[in-house]
Structures are given as structure tokens and as C-alpha cells.
Amino acid sequence: MNDLTYATETAPPPEMDSAKIAKIVTRNVNVYYGDKQALIDVNLDIYEHEVTALIGPSGCGKSTYLRCLNRMNDVIDICRVTGDILLDGQDVYTSDLDVVQLRAQVGMVFQKPNPFPKSIYDNVAYGPRIHGLAQGRAELDTIVQQSLERAGLWKEVQDRLDEPGTGLSGGQQQRLCIARAIAVNPEVILMDEPCSALDPIATARIEELIDELRENYTIVIVTHSMQQAARVSQRTAFFHLGELVEVGETEHIFTNPSDSRTQGYITGRFG
Amino acid sequence: MEDGHIVSSFDEELNRMRSAISRMGGMVEAQLSNAVKAIGRRDDAIARHCLQADAEIDAMEDEVEALTLRMLALRQPVATDLRAILAALRISHDLERMGDYATNVAKRASALNQLPEVGPINGIVRMGQLTHQIATGVLDAYAESDVDKAIAVWERDQEIDQMYTSLFRELLTYMMEDPRNISPCTHLLFVAKNIERIGDHATNIAETVYFQENGTRLEKLRPKGDQTSFAVVTPSDSDES
Numbered sequence: 087m088n089d090l091t092y093a094t095e096t097a098p099p100p101e102m103d104s105a106k107i108a109k110i111v112t113r114n115v116n117v118y119y120g121d122k123q124a125l126i127d128v129n130l131d132i133y134e135h136e137v138t139a140l141i142g143p144s145g146c147g148k149s150t151y152l153r154c155l156n157r158m159n160d161v162i163d164i165c166r167v168t169g170d171i172l173l174d175g176q177d178v179y180t181s182d183l184d185v186v187q188l189r190a191q192v193g194m195v196f197q198k199p200n201p202f203p204k205s206i207y208d209n210v211a212y213g214p215r216i217h218g219l220a221q222g223r224a225e226l227d228t229i230v231q232q233s234l235e236r237a238g239l240w241k242e243v244q245d246r247l248d249e250p251g252t253g254l255s256g257g258q259q260q261r262l263c264i265a266r267a268i269a270v271n272p273e274v275i276l277m278d279e280p281c282s283a284l285d286p287i288a289t290a291r292i293e294e295l296i297d298e299l300r301e302n303y304t305i306v307i308v309t310h311s312m313q314q315a316a317r318v319s320q321r322t323a324f325f326h327l328g329e330l331v332e333v334g335e336t337e338h339i340f341t342n343p344s345d346s347r348t349q350g351y352i353t354g355r356f357g
Numbered sequence: 358m359e360d361g362h363i364v365s366s367f368d369e370e371l372n373r374m375r376s377a378i379s380r381m382g383g384m385v386e387a388q389l390s391n392a393v394k395a396i397g398r399r400d401d402a403i404a405r406h407c408l409q410a411d412a413e414i415d416a417m418e419d420e421v422e423a424l425t426l427r428m429l430a431l432r433q434p435v436a437t438d439l440r441a442i443l444a445a446l447r448i449s450h451d452l453e454r455m456g457d458y459a460t461n462v463a464k465r466a467s468a469l470n471q472l473p474e475v476g477p478i479n480g481i482v483r484m485g486q487l488t489h490q491i492a493t494g495v496l497d498a499y500a501e502s503d504v505d506k507a508i509a510v511w512e513r514d515q516e517i518d519q520m521y522t523s524l525f526r527e528l529l530t531y532m533m534e535d536p537r538n539i540s541p542c543t544h545l546l547f548v549a550k551n552i553e554r555i556g557d558h559a560t561n562i563a564e565t566v567y568f569q570e571n572g573t574r575l576e577k578l579r580p581k582g583d584q585t586s587f588a589v590v591t592p593s594d595s596d597e598s
Binding site: 313316348350353 | 362436439572
């Protein structure tokens with residue numbers, strides 16, 4: 087366990103709720119791609135059972151930050167991460183940590199739905215199989231069904247689990263990817279613009295799903311849609327030029343942001 | 358003033374909204390000023406003019422509402438933009454009420470002109486002028502986004518309240534002196550009450566300006582001068598006077 091005391095968030099909101107449990111604590115996080123610094127001293131807490139939205143203009147570092155949380159940046163050779171990222175108090179950047187296990191714990195859903203070129207069933211069963219989560223077919227069936235139910239897709243696909251996942255509509259594919267992430271029992275789900283390729287109805291379904299998932303999971307979502315951040319999140323963090331400019335309750339950020347840069351960005355004045 | 362929006366047509370719409378409020382404010386100021394003149398000068402023509410002008414104020418409220426509704430639906434405003442739009446909507450309602458009260462003052466002027474001149478007309482006119490100053494101040498504060506000015510005006514409302522309380526007592530005394538005074542003095546009492554209400558709506562606007570600029574409510578307790586809810590005048594009071 088890491089019992090260091092850490093500085094507070096970069097920009098603590100005035101009404102910080104100390105009763106909330108921080109699922110992920112990040113302190114003094116700096117990320118470099120070669121010589122270029124992509125994140126500068128980010129201090130941010132992600133609270134349990136809340137949706138935290140990361141907003142900011144392109145290249146502000148919000149996706150980079152998201153990808154630090156389950157070490158997706160490890161796959162980029164020139165990427166270097168410093169600082170502390172703690173999941174339930176455990177440093178996720180220690181060398182003896184099992185990254186595969188971490189990514190099961192901290193699942194991810196991407197911008198474009200990317201189901202495996204396999205059946206709907208196998209898409210969901212893939213994770214539990216490689217992690218050995220099911221003893222036998224019956225148990226695997228249960229996991230697949232529960233995951234699809236939680237992702238709000240079961241009713242639509244229960245009669246065609248053998249059909250390829252890629253044959254579903256875009257919105258269904260994205261929910262399939264969410265089911266796939268859920269199947270390995272994650273605690274945190276990271277979403278990188280999960281609705282940007284979807285129509286408004288499919289988007290609304292995903293947003294409704296995000297709200298339901300919050301009961302069991304902690305969610306961090308990167309979005310370019312300010313309205314989406316406002317609709318789905320409880321907290322919003324605004325990034326700009328690699329810095330965390332402001333973080334606070336979503337309602338506060340969208341009615342009365344403290345920082346003029348946040349103000350400029352969300353009202354569409356960014357010059 | 359902030360930088361403009363990337364989408365400049367949004368700025369144009371916001372400017373149109375602000376200028377609509379300013380125009381509507383100007384109309385309400387004129388309405389109040391004319392209504393008070395109609396009382397002070399016993400002028401029927403001005404009173405009649407006020408009745409027509411009220412419809413124009415109502416039309417302005419509809420215009421502001423349509424502009425704000427359109428921006429809420431099409432622009433999804435947040436933060437300062439959202440507050441500016443909410444503020445305009447609220448201020449237009451307050452101005453519409455102020456216009457109605459001023460119109461009612463003008464109507465009572467027509468009635469009073471048919472009755473003998475009694476009561477503290479000068480006091481009423483002074484109260485109307487003070488309220489007019491306060492309305493002007495608060496509209497300036499809106500136009501200039503000046504919170505300090507808004508608060509200063511907001512605090513002056515108690516002067517109106519105090520004048521109202523003293524007019525209330527004075528009018529009761531007139532009525533006790535001679536029952537024939539009851540009819541004109543009752544009209545004057547309502548005139549004073551209407552003017553006092555106009556002052557209250559002006560303070561609402563000051564509070565809205567504060568909210569628009571700061572994003573928080575004006576928490577201070579406003580000094581209250583209206584004691585008429587507790588005022589009692591007994592016949593012995595009127596004997597003394």
C-alpha cells in the first residue's frame with residue numbers, strides 16, 4: 087500500500103465532497119511523447135460510482151490522461167509517464183504489476199466500435215475465457231447473458247448470438263464492446279468518445295446505459311460533445327494545453343465555471 | 358467585455374436580445390414618467406397615451422421571449438451565455454410588470470381627474486420620480502453590466518418603501534377627516550402601492566444583474582422600509598394633525 091500524503095487536485099472545486107471515495111488518485115502526472123510534453127502536473131481524483139467527463143480542445147491531453155489510467159500509453163515506445171497513478175491506493179505503474187490484469191480491472195471502450203470478427207457470443211466470451219473467469223460452458227453462458235443484459239443489448243441479440251458482431255448496427259456494436267468490457271468484471275470503465283460515430287438515438291441509448299452502469303462501475307469518459315458531458319457526468323474536468331485547468335461538479339462547470347479558459351471553451355469563444 | 362463567439366451569429370443574437378431589453382426598459386421608464394405626470398398635472402391626454410403604450414411593452418416582452426427561446430433551443434448556451442439569456446427572460450418579465458403597474462397609475466389618473474383634487478399629490482409625484490431614478494439606475498447597471506451600480510440602486514429601494522409608508526398614513530388621515538376624500542384617496546393609495554411595486558421589480562432586476570455577472574445570488578438581506586403592513590392610524594391620530 088502506498089501511504090504517502092499527496093497534494094490536492096490541481097484545481098479543487100469549492101464544494102469538494104470529502105465523503106466521496108476516490109477510486110483513482112493521480113498526482114503530478116506528466117506525460118512526454120519524446121521531447122514533447124503532453125500532460126503537465128495533473129492532479130485529479132476520480133470518484134467511485136461517478137461519471138467523470140474529460141473535456142477540452144483537440145490535443146489538450148484528455149485522451150492521453152485517459153490512456154494513462156490503464157497504461158494504454160505503454161504500447162507507444164516514445165511515451166514516458168511520471169507521477170503517481172493510484173487505483174484503490176495501489177500504484178499502477180510499478181514494474182511487477184500485471185498489465186493484462188490491470189486492463190481487465192480498468193476496461194476501455196473506444197471511439198469507433200471495434201468488435202472482434204467473431205460471433206456476438208465470442209466477442210463477450212473472449213475476455214472471461216482468457217482470464218479463466220468461467221468454469222465450463224454454463225457459467226460462461228451466464229456471464230455472456232449478464233454482460234449483454236447490463237449493456238442493454240440482450241433482448242436485441244439473444245436469438246442470434248452466433249451471428250458475427252460486425253453485422254450489428256453501429257450503436258449495437260458499441261454496446262457489444264461495452265458488454266465485452268463488462269464481461270471481465272472491471273471496476274473502472276474508460277470511454278474515449280464512445281458516441282462520436284453514432285446517431286442521436288444510439289447515442290441516447292449509450293448515455294442511458296452509462297447512467298445505469300454508474301451504479302456498479304466508475305466511469306471516465308472523454309467527449310468532444312459538451313452537451314454529452316453535461317448530460318452524463320457528475321464531475322467535469324477541463325484540460326487545455328496539457329494542463330488540468332478546472333475540475334468540479336458538472337452543474338457548476340456549466341453554469342458558473344471559475345476559470346476564464348473553461349468559460350471561453352464551453353461557451354464557444356476559444357480564440 | 359468578453360471575446361466574441363467563434364460563431365458570430367450567436368453574438369448577433371445576444372446583442373439583439375440585450376438591445377431589446379434596453380429598448381423595453383426605455384419604454385417602461387417613459388411609461389412611469391408619463392403616468393406620474395398624468396397624476397401630477399391632472400392630464401387626461403397623457404393618461405390615454407399610457408394605455409396605448411402598454412400594448413407596445415407587452416409586445417416587447419414577447420419579442421424578448423422569442424429571442425431567448427430561440428437561443429435556448431438552437432445554441433444550447435452554457436455558463437455566462439446561459440446566465441445572460443435567463444437574465445434577459447427574467448428582466449423582461451419584471452419590466453412587463455412594471456409597465457402594467459405604471460399603466461394602472463395612468464388609469465387611476467383618469468379617474469382622479471374627475472374628482473376634486475385632494476391628498477398628498479406632491480408626495481406621490483416625488484415618490485414616482487424617485488422610483489423613476491431607481492429604474493433608470495438599474496437599467497444602466499444592466500446595460501453596463503455594472504454590479505456595484507446594481508447593488509447601490511438595490512439598496513435605495515428602502516427610500517421608496519419609507520415614502521410609501523408615510524403616504525399610506527397620510528392618506529388614511531385624509532380619509533378620516535372627511536368621507537368625501539375616501540374615493541380620491543383610495544385611488545391615490547393604489548397609485549402609491551403600484552409605484553412601490555414598480556420599485557420592488559426594479560430591485561429584482563438589480564438582483565438579476567448580480568446573478569448574471571457573478572453566477573450566484575445576492576445573499577445580502579435587503580433593507581426594507583415598507584411598514585404599511587403593520588401601520589395603524591386611529592381617529593385620535595387624525596385629531597392631533
